[in-house]
Amino acid sequence: MDQEAGYTLPMVLFPLLLNLEEPKIVVRPALPYAAVRTTALVQDFPVVLPKAYRQVVDWLKANGAKPAGPPMVRYRVIDMKKGLQIDIGFPTAKPMKGGVGVICDALPAGRYVSLYHKGGDIMAANGALQDWAKKKGLQFKVQGDRWKSRAELNPVDPGDTPDASKWETEILIMIR
Numbered sequence: 001m002d003q004e005a006g007y008t009l010p011m012v013l014f015p016l017l018l019n020l021e022e023p024k025i026v027v028r029p030a031l032p033y034a035a036v037r038t039t040a041l042v043q044d045f046p047v048v049l050p051k052a053y054r055q056v057v058d059w060l061k062a063n064g065a066k067p068a069g070p071p072m073v074r075y076r077v078i079d080m081k082k083g084l085q086i087d088i089g090f091p092t093a094k095p096m097k098g099g100v101g102v103i104c105d106a107l108p109a110g111r112y113v114s115l116y117h118k119g120g121d122i123m124a125a126n127g128a129l130q131d132w133a134k135k136k137g138l139q140f141k142v143q144g145d146r147w148k149s150r151a152e153l154n155p156v157d158p159g160d161t162p163d164a165s166k167w168e169t170e171i172l173i174m175i176r
Contacts, residue, residue, distance in 0.1 A: 035089025
């Protein structure tokens with residue numbers, strides 16, 4: 001849980017304050033993707049993410065493919081002080097074999113908690129989703145700070161839309 005960030009809201013208020021849809025439990029098929037794997041601090045995301053997205057799009061194009069979904073970030077390890085180990089990229093239509101500077105992997109099939117968020121305060125939205133799951137008695141697939149599958153998909157890419165109020169993010173966290 002991201003309790004160190006201090007984002008705890010009364011459950012009845014969080015959808016109104018954060019422009020969230022109601023969280024839900026979903027069963028998802030595996031989602032193959034191509035990405036750049038790196039470690040970065042959150043404050044470096046505005047520089048790191050666009051560069052990685054461009055690298056993946058160029059790699060996909062060079063390999064006769066294109067993104068099959070919105071830009072995404074998969075969070076493998078969350079350590080707010082040392083950096084987040086993340087995969088930055090795009091879903092692909094089918095599994096692919098990685099190449100120089102680009103890995104290919106998949107979000108595993110399974111049960112996830114899902115939250116669709118509009119706006120810029122993604123850390124608060126993540127905290128709200130985790131609080132909701134905890135109140136429902138759900139357990140995340142996480143060992144220490146290593147997540148089995150935790151991702152954000154961005155149907156409205158923050159890199160293309162400077163107005164944070166128009167950003168859209170689907171937050172997914174795998175549960176047991």
